[in-house]
Amino acid sequence: xxxxxxxxxxxxxxxxxxRTQDMQFTQYWSAPMYLNPSLAGFNVCSRVTGxxxxxxxxxxxxYVSQLFSIDxxxxxxxxxxxxxxxNDYAGAGKLRTLAVYGLSAYELNxxxxxxxxxxxxxxxxxxxVNMNDLLFADQIARGGNVPTLENAMQKVFMxxxxxxxxxxxxxxxxxxxxxxxxxxxxxxxxxxxIRPSKFSIHGGAKFKIGxxxxxxxxxxxxxTPTFNYRAQLKYDQLDIGLYYSKYVFxxxxxxxxxxxxxxYKPGYPNNDALCFxxxxxxxxxxxxxxxxxxxxxxxxxxGGAHELSLAYQFCKLKRKKKKRVTVICPKF
Numbered sequence: 075x076x077x078x079x080x081x082x083x084x085x086x087x088x089x090x091x092x093r094t095q096d097m098q099f100t101q102y103w104s105a106p107m108y109l110n111p112s113l114a115g116f117n118v119c120s121r122v123t124g125x126x127x128x129x130x131x132x133x134x135x136x137y138v139s140q141l142f143s144i145d146x147x148x149x150x151x152x153x154x155x156x157x158x159x160x161n162d163y164a165g166a167g168k169l170r171t172l173a174v175y176g177l178s179a180y181e182l183n184x185x186x187x188x189x190x191x192x193x194x195x196x197x198x199x200x201x202x203v204n205m206n207d208l209l210f211a212d213q214i215a216r217g218g219n220v221p222t223l224e225n226a227m228q229k230v231f232m233x234x235x236x237x238x239x240x241x242x243x244x245x246x247x248x249x250x251x252x253x254x255x256x257x258x259x260x261x262x263x264x265x266x267x268i269r270p271s272k273f274s275i276h277g278g279a280k281f282k283i284g285x286x287x288x289x290x291x292x293x294x295x296x297x298t299p300t301f302n303y304r305a306q307l308k309y310d311q312l313d314i315g316l317y318y319s320k321y322v323f324x325x326x327x328x329x330x331x332x333x334x335x336x337x338y339k340p341g342y343p344n345n346d347a348l349c350f351x352x353x354x355x356x357x358x359x360x361x362x363x364x365x366x367x368x369x370x371x372x373x374x375x376x377g378g379a380h381e382l383s384l385a386y387q388f389c390k391l392k393r394k395k396k397k398r399v400t401v402i403c404p405k406f
Contacts, residue, residue, distance in 0.1 A: 096253065096272055097139040097162045097171075099127055100328060100349045100364045102302050102313065103404040104383035107143050107158045107177055109276060109302070110238040110251040112193030114177040115147030115154020120388040125381070129366070132377030138163045145177070154179040158195070171260075172200045173234065189242040191249075195235065199269075201260045202229040232258030234269075248277030274304035278404065295320045298404050311346065317404055319355075324362070326351035331369075345370050347378070358387035 099105045105125045106113035122144045130136030145156030160173040175197030182190040238251030253272040261267035278300030287293040299316040315328035328349035348369055353362035366379035 096269075096306065097127070097137065097160070098304075098311070099125055099139070099141070099383075100313070100330075100366055100379070100381050101125070101351060101353075101362050101383045102276070103300065104360070104362050104385060105141050105143075107145060107156050107175075107195075108141055108160065109274070110193065110240060110249050111177045111195040111236050112179045112191040112238045112240045112249060112251070113154075114156040114179040114193055114195075115145045115181075116179070116191065116240075118145065118147055118387045119149070119390070120144075120146045121385060122388075123383070123385040125383045127379060127381040129379040130376040131380070132375060136164070136376070147181075152181045152183070154181065154191075154193075158197075168204045170200075170202045170204075172202075174198060175234070175236075187244050191240040191242075192237075193239070194237050197234060199232045199234050199258055199260070200229060201232075201262065203262055204228075228262065230260060230262060232256075232260060234258050245281060246277070246279045248275075250275045270307045272304060272306045274302065276300070276302040280404070292321050300404055311344075313349070315349065317351070322354050322356045324351070324353035324355060326353075326364075328364075330366070353383075358390070360385040 099108065102109045105123065106116060107123075108125075123141070124143075125139075125141040127139040128136070129139070140161040141158070143156055143158045145154060147154045154177075156177040158173075158175045158177060160171070160175075162171040163169070164171075175195045177193060177195040179191055179193035182192075184190065233256055234253075235255045236251060236253040237255065238249060240247065240249035251274050253274075254269050255271060257268050257271055259266055260269050278298060280296055280298045282294055283297050284295045296319040297316055298319065299314075301312065301314040303312045304310065310332065311330055312332050313328055313330050315326055317324050317326040326349075328347075328351065330347045330349060331345040346369065347366040349364055349366045351362060351364040353360065355361075360383070362381075362383040364381045366381070367373075368376045368378050
């Protein structure tokens with residue numbers, strides 16, 4: 075099974091007509107700017123975040139995804155801005171995708187209960203592969219060290235753009251985003267490898283449970299159901315689950331898949347993983363860990379996926395008194 079998956083990843087690197095797909099994060103609310111450009115500067119004055127995901131570690135040549143971002147909200151202008159850096163490794167040849175984006179978002183406070191946000195992002199993608207880590211048939215047949223891919227490009231640069239919006243009403247929130255508006259061509263050979271536009275819808279709600287308490291910040295319990303649906307070409311996924319929160323602790327359980335509604339071939343149900351999340355939120359620091367247990371036909375062969383998130387706010391956001399609006403969103 076490991077050899078089969080590794081070969082598939084190698085084909086993914088070298089076949090020119092491949093339609094590449096984006097990396098994903100189970101803790102998508104802990105990667106807000108990657109989820110939706112309109113969340114740049116959301117509910118913070120200044121913030122740094124980091125995310126690391128190791129998917130399918132048991133196969134030896136799986137996927138390692140990394141995110142780093144920094145953002146700030148300019149309260150006097152209702153504008154958020156940020157910088158997002160994404161780095162992804164995949165396959166035996168360490169196919170690397172590096173993306174750097176600048177983001178800007180505008181916040182419109184309609185009333186105390188209703189807020190809209192609109193955002194844009196633009197930047198570049200660099201895609202590369204280390205040919206020295208690949209073994210080709212001619213090397214085995216001739217005993218040589220040099221493969222016969224004289225015309226293969228090892229790096230390619232592309233411009234990339236995205237847009238999105240979010241709405242917050244009382245305890246509810248929802249949004250949508252479209253990434254890769256320019257549909258960049260990522261081929262490393264001579265053919266075409268278009269990264270298709272990605273469409274996503276996400277949202278949820280936050281509810282108090284149990285009796286009202288005097289010290290709400292410390293003792294109140296919350297349930298936060300959320301979802302994230304995304305689609306690229308014929309491929310789509312749905313993450314749906316909920317968080318339970320009390321004091322500094324957050325736990326969550328997730329299901330990823332669309333069973334009964336979507337299958338890509340007869341006999342191949344759209345099931346991926348059960349996800350378990352644990353997080354701690356203290357003052358301005360948020361730390362989260364999640365594990366994805368594979369439930370598809372690859373279960374027992376992949377090792378699941380491990381993900382770690384870290385976010386730190388440098389200060390608490392002070393909104394203008396005459397337009398003070400309370401908006402809510404998950405932290406993990």
